[in-house]
Amino acid sequence: MRIERSALPDLAFGAAFLGSGGGGDPYYSLLLAEAAFERSDGFELVSLDDVADDALLAPCGWVGAPTVSVEKLPNGREAVDGLRRLETLMGRRIDAVLPIEIGGSNGLAPFIAAAEMGVPVVDCDGMGRAFPESQMAIFNIRGLSACPSVVTAACGALSVIETDDNNKHERIARALSVALGGIAHMVEYPLSGAQAKATAIPGSISTAIAIGKAVREARAAQGDPFEALAAAVEATGLYPHCRVLFDGKIVDLERETRGGFSVGKVTVEGLKSPGHMTIEFQNENLVAWHDGVLRAMVPDLITIMDSETADTITTERLKYGQRVKVVAAAAPAQLRDAVALSFVGPEAFGYETSFIPVEHLNPETRS
Amino acid sequence: MRIGVDVGGTNTDAVLIDGARILASTKQPTSSDVRTGVAGAIAAVLAQAGVASQAVRSVMIGTTHFTNALVERNSLDRVGIIRLASPSGEALPPLTGWPEALVERIGRRLFLLPGGYEVDGREISPLDEAAVRAAARALREEGVTSIAVSSAFAPMNGAMEERAAELILSEHPEARISSSHAIGRLGIIERENGTILNAALSTLARQVMASFVEALVDLGVRAPLYISQNDGTLTSSDSAARYPVMTIGSGPTNSMRGAAFLTGLQNAIVMDVGGTTCDIGVLAKGFPRESSIAVDIGGVRTNFRMPDILAIGLGGGTRIHLDPALYTADRLDEGALRIGPDSTGYRITSESRVFGGDTLTASDVAVGSGYASFGDPLALPEMSDAVRRTIWSQMQAVLANGLDVMKTAPGDATIIAVGGGHFLVADDMPGASTVVRPPHAEVANAVGAAIAQVGVQLEQIVDYDHAPRDEALARLRGEAKAALIEAGGAPSSFEVVDVDEIFLSYLPGRSAQVRLKAVCDLEEAAGGEAPAAMADIHHAY
Numbered sequence: 001m002r003i004e005r006s007a008l009p010d011l012a013f014g015a016a017f018l019g020s021g022g023g024g025d026p027y028y029s030l031l032l033a034e035a036a037f038e039r040s041d042g043f044e045l046v047s048l049d050d051v052a053d054d055a056l057l058a059p060c061g062w063v064g065a066p067t068v069s070v071e072k073l074p075n076g077r078e079a080v081d082g083l084r085r086l087e088t089l090m091g092r093r094i095d096a097v098l099p100i101e102i103g104g105s106n107g108l109a110p111f112i113a114a115a116e117m118g119v120p121v122v123d124c125d126g127m128g129r130a131f132p133e134s135q136m137a138i139f140n141i142r143g144l145s146a147c148p149s150v151v152t153a154a155c156g157a158l159s160v161i162e163t164d165d166n167n168k169h170e171r172i173a174r175a176l177s178v179a180l181g182g183i184a185h186m187v188e189y190p191l192s193g194a195q196a197k198a199t200a201i202p203g204s205i206s207t208a209i210a211i212g213k214a215v216r217e218a219r220a221a222q223g224d225p226f227e228a229l230a231a232a233v234e235a236t237g238l239y240p241h242c243r244v245l246f247d248g249k250i251v252d253l254e255r256e257t258r259g260g261f262s263v264g265k266v267t268v269e270g271l272k273s274p275g276h277m278t279i280e281f282q283n284e285n286l287v288a289w290h291d292g293v294l295r296a297m298v299p300d301l302i303t304i305m306d307s308e309t310a311d312t313i314t315t316e317r318l319k320y321g322q323r324v325k326v327v328a329a330a331a332p333a334q335l336r337d338a339v340a341l342s343f344v345g346p347e348a349f350g351y352e353t354s355f356i357p358v359e360h361l362n363p364e365t366r367s
Numbered sequence: 368m369r370i371g372v373d374v375g376g377t378n379t380d381a382v383l384i385d386g387a388r389i390l391a392s393t394k395q396p397t398s399s400d401v402r403t404g405v406a407g408a409i410a411a412v413l414a415q416a417g418v419a420s421q422a423v424r425s426v427m428i429g430t431t432h433f434t435n436a437l438v439e440r441n442s443l444d445r446v447g448i449i450r451l452a453s454p455s456g457e458a459l460p461p462l463t464g465w466p467e468a469l470v471e472r473i474g475r476r477l478f479l480l481p482g483g484y485e486v487d488g489r490e491i492s493p494l495d496e497a498a499v500r501a502a503a504r505a506l507r508e509e510g511v512t513s514i515a516v517s518s519a520f521a522p523m524n525g526a527m528e529e530r531a532a533e534l535i536l537s538e539h540p541e542a543r544i545s546s547s548h549a550i551g552r553l554g555i556i557e558r559e560n561g562t563i564l565n566a567a568l569s570t571l572a573r574q575v576m577a578s579f580v581e582a583l584v585d586l587g588v589r590a591p592l593y594i595s596q597n598d599g600t601l602t603s604s605d606s607a608a609r610y611p612v613m614t615i616g617s618g619p620t621n622s623m624r625g626a627a628f629l630t631g632l633q634n635a636i637v638m639d640v641g642g643t644t645c646d647i648g649v650l651a652k653g654f655p656r657e658s659s660i661a662v663d664i665g666g667v668r669t670n671f672r673m674p675d676i677l678a679i680g681l682g683g684g685t686r687i688h689l690d691p692a693l694y695t696a697d698r699l700d701e702g703a704l705r706i707g708p709d710s711t712g713y714r715i716t717s718e719s720r721v722f723g724g725d726t727l728t729a730s731d732v733a734v735g736s737g738y739a740s741f742g743d744p745l746a747l748p749e750m751s752d753a754v755r756r757t758i759w760s761q762m763q764a765v766l767a768n769g770l771d772v773m774k775t776a777p778g779d780a781t782i783i784a785v786g787g788g789h790f791l792v793a794d795d796m797p798g799a800s801t802v803v804r805p806p807h808a809e810v811a812n813a814v815g816a817a818i819a820q821v822g823v824q825l826e827q828i829v830d831y832d833h834a835p836r837d838e839a840l841a842r843l844r845g846e847a848k849a850a851l852i853e854a855g856g857a858p859s860s861f862e863v864v865d866v867d868e869i870f871l872s873y874l875p876g877r878s879a880q881v882r883l884k885a886v887c888d889l890e891e892a893a894g895g896e897a898p899a900a901m902a903d904i905h906h907a908y
Contacts, residue, residue, distance in 0.1 A: 016660035027668075028459065028556065031459055031463050031464050031556065032459055034463075034464070035458065035459060035463055036458075048557070067486075067488045067553065067880060068557070070554045071519050071520050071553055071554065071555050072452075072456075072483075072484070072486070072519050072520070073452065073455055073456035073457050073458065073459045073555060073556075074455070074456070074458045074459065074493070074520075075453075075454045075455055075458060076457055076458070077454075077459050078456030112458075154454050154455040154456075154491075155454055155455075155492075156454065181486060181487070181489075182485070182486045231541055238863075271774075292614070298774070307647065308772065309442070319867075321651065321656055354713065361537075366852060
């Protein structure tokens with residue numbers, strides 16, 4: 001399927017929503033993708049079903065601080081440098097690329113790499129949302145190796161990571177990104193078409209585009225963007241439940257850095273909803289309580305959006321006084337099984353509670 | 368005594384203020400000649416109060432000139448654009464995402480040169496001085512004098528941009544340089560966009576500021592001139608001549624600050640009704656609430672501090688679309704009536720019915736219903752009470768809708784109604800607990816300009832492991848205070864109004880991006896001597 005230029009802002013919107021507050025603001029990625037689109041013959045998106053089992057696929061994306069990424073912009077060589085080196089390491093050509101995470105700016109990044117490499121993007125990703133660490137990818141959960149992995153930077157520096165411990169890989173990559181100025185491009189978890197079919201989150205890119213399109217059309221028709229959002233999120237079945245949990249205004253915000261992450265808590269006071277909603281985050285929004293009652297938890301998606309425009313407000317852009325709606329969506333089923341939850345469930349983030357699906361916590365909520 | 372002036376697209380308002388007392392005010396049509404228009408408004412308030420021009424201690428002007436120039440794409444310079452960040456950023460050159468029509472006006476003269484800083488302060492690449500000189504020579508030969516310079520992480524360290532400016536001037540002495548570190552916050556694309564817009568306004572800014580100064584000279588006003596900025600604070604006219612883009616959006620801010628001053632209310636919703644629109648904004652602790660989303664200026668994304676304003680297409684000159692045959696009907700069918708959004712704008716004084724024209728406007732209905740008295744009520748067409756009431760309540764519904772969108776708390780809100788069309792906000796408007804209509808409401812924007820404070824916003828990334836948090840904040844506070852005193856602020860009134868910390872994820876240690884915003888009251892010059900800033904103004908043009 002050819003991706004039209006007009007689909008890029010839709011993808012950016014959908015990816016921002018699926019970022020669950022993390023993954024960075026996709027605006028710069030969107031500009032980069034539009035610039036790359038102008039230079040190329042267009043972008044090609046292929047269904048995961050249509051990928052050959054013996055194809056070589058390369059998940060890629062940026063690793064680093066969103067705050068740095070809005071100041072130190074890419075050179076444009078980073079992705080191709082990394083992918084070409086991976087081809088050398090693997091001794092064969094890459095057949096297609098995919099985003100390591102659909103959420104945030106990384107949802108768009110592979111299109112730029114793909115256009116430069118002359119390969120398509122596969123309609124899937126490794127997280128179904130955004131997560132703060134590389135080993136939270138479904139590929140690690142299902143036992144694939146992150147390596148060989150290639151980290152590259154604007155200055156031309158290139159590092160190959162070889163380790164069979166995916167947690168160690170994450171730590172090394174994190175350290176490299178800091179040494180390279182806080183932002184770097186990474187190619188990781190190279191996998192076959194058959195492996196991708198068995199593990200990747202399918203259809204997440206086309207779902208993101210559909211979400212953006214639905215909201216854009218609702219705005220143009222003066223409709224309720226949140227109703228359109230919820231309907232579009234649920235439509236493909238990948239995220240089977242989506243609701244506005246709360247409508248209010250940010251009255252408190254605590255944020256600090258702990259273990260290299262932005263950790264904090266935001267409190268929203270009800271305007272149209274009674275009481276308060278509190279959301280804790282670690283780069284991404286993790287858990288939401290309404291007056292002390294659990295309403296949503298990771299890996300389900302919790303996204304804070306501007307209550308007028310329905311634009312996603314990423315955690316680093318949260319600000320006192322903003323009027324917001326808190327929207328929750330069920331995570332893809334792949335992230336909700338017992339094995340996956342041990343990597344990306346509430347316990348993996350230090351919570352004592354076990355995972356309860358958002359649709360069980362909010363049986364009656366309507367958007 | 369201070370004079371505040373607001374130069375809008377339609378009207379030029381002026382007020383004369385002594386302490387907290389408003390001695391005189393005027394509202395005049397904006398003239399196409401800036402100098403005589405401003406001089407006329409100032410002369411009018413001086414004459415009204417019987418005050419000599421020498422008694423004026425300071426003059427504050429808010430203007431929409433630069434907003435209009437960008438929106439209409441008029442009077443813009445061609446710009447040479449130098450970015451110091453390579454090899455970083457080559458994938459996203461300057462002007463990406465700009466409207467093509469605007470790019471045509473300013474040209475696409477780009478120099479992507481080595482330089483810039485990393486987040487930890489290291490250089491991305493050393494500055495290539497020869498390349499900067501070569502770019503300056505090329506621009507000189509092309510006759511391009513307005514130059515925008517940006518570099519990565521310049522808000523943390525502006526040294527490289529400053530060095531580049533020296534090099535450019537040494538090769539191209541006529542150059543007018545806009546540096547990004549003086550203009551925007553983190554986010555290089557938005558900051559660079561603002562810098563390029565600023566450079567494009569260079570010539571117009573000097574002309575407009577010179578006209579303001581000439582207007583004061585014409586009147587014998589020997590007082591420093593300050594210009595309103597988008598965050599409601601003041602800057603010197605000298606600084607506004609160099610950084611005109613910082614004044615964009617000052618109008619709504621001035622109205623809201625003026626409304627707070629005139630009523631003494633610190634928390635309320637301000638509805639500023641002009642000729643064409645009603646601008647609704649939220650006052651929190653006496654300042655406008657800022658917008659949380661990126662601000663587009665003339666189709667270009669920027670990250671300026673701007674008030675969160677909802678503009679609704681209903682003002683005094685708004686046309687009421689209704690078949691005249693229905694003016695005397697007993698009732699109106701759904702769809703028979705439409706309120707605007709088109710407006711007579713500044714032609715209201717000739718086109719609306721109360722002024723002898725033949726267009727039915729919102730003001731006509733207000734006069735006919737007894738909510739306002741001006742013009743000639745006898746010139747109004749015959750209209751049934753039912754029709755008049757229907758039009759009026761529909762206008763109130765339009766305003767109430769906007770109010771509802773901007774409300775920050777459930778329940779009814781305190782409304783301050785200002786602007787020339789404030790009478791369109793009814794005392795019993797749905798959603799309002801009280802509607803406060805202060806004296807001089809129609810010139811609240813000029814009042815806001817007159818009472819504005821000087822302000823500064825600093826932004827730095829601080830590593831709290833190396834500099835303890837208290838020390839780092841104290842140092843920033845010191846820098847802010849020094850900058851405000853330099854700008855004419857009274858040290859005793861120094862106040863930090865906002866500290867915003869964002870801890871940077873992924874970086875080791877406790878690194879935070881800190882934004883500190885501070886304000887000062889202006890030191891009113893004690894004697895008759897103009898402060899040094901005034902002398903600079905005269906030399907600058």
